[in-house]
Amino acid sequence: MTSSSKNNDKPRRDTGYATKSSPYFRRSLLLWALSLKAFWISLWMAHAHVLFGGGPDAKLLPAPMRSVRRLADRQRALAAEWSGRDFPAPYPEAPGADDRGRGRGLALRAQLAGKQGQVWRDRRWVGLDPYLGGLIAFGPLALVLSGVWGLVTAAFGAQLAQEWDNIWYLFVPVHDWPTAVLAGVLGALQFPLALHWAAPRAVRLHERYLRAMLAPSESELRAEMAAMAHRIDHLTTTRSAAVDTQMAEIRRIERDLHDGAQVRLVAMGMTLDAAEHLLESDPNAVRALLAEARENSTKALQELRDLVRGIHPPVLADRGLADAVRSLALISPLTTEVVADLSARPEPPVESAAYFAVSEILANAAKHAGAERAWIDIRHESDTPAESPARTSAEPPPHAPPHTPTGTLRITVTDDGHGGADASRGSGLRGIEQRLATFDGVLAVSSPPGGPTMVTLEVPCALSSPKTTSC
Numbered sequence: 245m246t247s248s249s250k251n252n253d254k255p256r257r258d259t260g261y262a263t264k265s266s267p268y269f270r271r272s273l274l275l276w277a278l279s280l281k282a283f284w285i286s287l288w289m290a291h292a293h294v295l296f297g298g299g300p301d302a303k304l305l306p307a308p309m310r311s312v313r314r315l316a317d318r319q320r321a322l323a324a325e326w327s328g329r330d331f332p333a334p335y336p337e338a339p340g341a342d343d344r345g346r347g348r349g350l351a352l353r354a355q356l357a358g359k360q361g362q363v364w365r366d367r368r369w370v371g372l373d374p375y376l377g378g379l380i381a382f383g384p385l386a387l388v389l390s391g392v393w394g395l396v397t398a399a400f401g402a403q404l405a406q407e408w409d410n411i412w413y414l415f416v417p418v419h420d421w422p423t424a425v426l427a428g429v430l431g432a433l434q435f436p437l438a439l440h441w442a443a444p445r446a447v448r449l450h451e452r453y454l455r456a457m458l459a460p461s462e463s464e465l466r467a468e469m470a471a472m473a474h475r476i477d478h479l480t481t482t483r484s485a486a487v488d489t490q491m492a493e494i495r496r497i498e499r500d501l502h503d504g505a506q507v508r509l510v511a512m513g514m515t516l517d518a519a520e521h522l523l524e525s526d527p528n529a530v531r532a533l534l535a536e537a538r539e540n541s542t543k544a545l546q547e548l549r550d551l552v553r554g555i556h557p558p559v560l561a562d563r564g565l566a567d568a569v570r571s572l573a574l575i576s577p578l579t580t581e582v583v584a585d586l587s588a589r590p591e592p593p594v595e596s597a598a599y600f601a602v603s604e605i606l607a608n609a610a611k612h613a614g615a616e617r618a619w620i621d622i623r624h625e626s627d628t629p630a631e632s633p634a635r636t637s638a639e640p641p642p643h644a645p646p647h648t649p650t651g652t653l654r655i656t657v658t659d660d661g662h663g664g665a666d667a668s669r670g671s672g673l674r675g676i677e678q679r680l681a682t683f684d685g686v687l688a689v690s691s692p693p694g695g696p697t698m699v700t701l702e703v704p705c706a707l708s709s710p711k712t713t714s715c
Contacts, residue, residue: 268443271326272384275450278319279378285311286371309363316366316458323451334362334460334468362460369457380450387438390414394431398424483682508544512537557599565595569602569620576618577610578659584622588707590653594683598655598703601676601687605657605699608672613661613697620658624707626651655701663695676701 289308317333324331397404397413401424405411411418413427460468519533560568566584573580589595602620609615665673666689677687685703 268447269384269388269439271322272381272443272446272450274322275319275381275447276378276385278315279374279381282315282370282377283374285315286374289367289370309367312366312370316369319454320458323454326447327451331455331458332460333458334464362458365458365460369454372457376453377450380446380453383446384438384443387434387442391431391434391438394427394429394434396431398428398431400424401427481681508540512540512544515540560595560599561592564589565598566622568595568599569622572599572603572606573618573620576606578606578615578618580606580618580620582620582622586622586624586707590624590703590705590707594653594703594705597679597683597685598653598701601679601701602655602657604672604676608665609657609659609661609697613659613663613665613695615659615661615695615697618657618659621656622653624651624653624705651704651706653701653703653705656698657701658696658698661695661697663691663693663697665689665691665697665699673699 285308289312320331320333394413397411397418401411401413401418402421405419405424414430416423416427416430418424418427515533515537519530519537522529522533557568557571559571564586566582566586569584570582573582590598606618609618673687673689680687680701680703683703683705685701688700688702689697690700691697
């Protein structure tokens with residue numbers, strides 16, 4: 245291990261201060277000032293709780309919780325800097341605002357109603373910090389103020405005792421000059437006690453209190469690490485499947501080009517070469533050869549168009565998912581009805597995956613299920629939780645975009661076939677599952693014997709691109 249890495253393992257030390265005791269006393273003052281700020285924030289939230297009957301409106305809730313988050317982040321940063329130890333704060337992602345600006349507030353209410361997680365810990369802490377944290381941080385200052393009163397008693401104690409009949413300093417009754425001097429000595433001892441003994445212990449005790457209030461428990465950290473490991477395994481599997489699918493698609497395109505359009509273009513070239521040699525001797529044969537070349541060129545062009553449509557249909561790029569699925573319904577052998585409710589367009593990769601999934605499902609219904617009719621429902625459902633009077637409040641991360649609709653793209657394809665579809669047995673449905681898993685999507689199949697078959701696709705996504713048609 246190098247000397248630089250050894251230095252990185254050591255706790256950070258205080259810099260920029262002239263003495264060893266003054267940083268701790270200044271830190272205790274800063275912590276006490278922050279506890280006063282927490283008092284005003286908690287008072288603000290308490291008034292909102294009373295005024296709005298069970299908590300502020302969902303549109304008003306994010307503002308005070310942002311203040312709580314900033315104050316908690318400041319305290320965590322100070323504790324990590326002064327102790328040299330990391331201070332984890334796992335905040336959950338929160339959705340953006342809905343059309344009425346309530347999405348974040350409703351999500352915050354749901355998080356607080358669960359009484360667990362980082363948002364709940366912040367809310368609980370801001371209500372207690374003015375008293376517990378403030379009391380700990382005020383200890384050194386209280387000793388200093390006591391010392392000042394001791395010096396004042398030494399100077400004016402005897403006179404005040406005559407005017408007030410009797411005064412006390414700590415456990416000393418002050419009634420003449422000797423007892424006043426004793427009070428001054430005790431008061432002077434309060435200063436080194438505050439600076440050298442109480443202040444360092446108050447700062448360290450405040451850090452332990454802060455970690456007890458704001459840091460996640462060991463069980464939560466283990467659960468988070470397990471979830472992260474599961475997520476990594478899932479991403480590894482789905483990305484590997486996506487690479488395999490992409491390579492298979494590339495090989496399919498190469499095969500289709502080699503066996504289709506390339507053969508016809510070669511044949512067309514040979515036909516034109518033969519026509520060139522017969523141009524002077526047999527014009528009638530040249531005319532037939534040119535007609536054959538024109539037919540080969542038309543078929544090659546059609547095959548290239550079919551190949552492009554299999555890669556990314558032009559209607560999908562130009563008109564969006566809803567109209568692309570409608571075009572599938574028009575060319576499908578099934579009588580298909582399409583109902584779409586999309587306020588905007590998903591991201592192009594999600595659109596492409598959903599389009600080809602629907603195409604595969606319709607093809608399976610026509611080929612294997614003996615279906616005559618199909619119904620397709622396309623909609624985007626927001627992740628905004630329903631408002632409930634039993635829920636209270638909480639806060640999203642500040643970097644979340646303010647008006648990005650998040651949620652789930654849900655597509656349901658139903659047919660009147662004989663049923664019996666099983667994703668575990670059919671390679672087509674397994675391929676759809678793998679395609680959707682790349683985007684954390686899921687496939688659900690309900691296909692009892694005798695039908696009907698209902699296939700539901702769900703893909704988490706945001707609607708970002710403006711819609712181009714009325715869906």
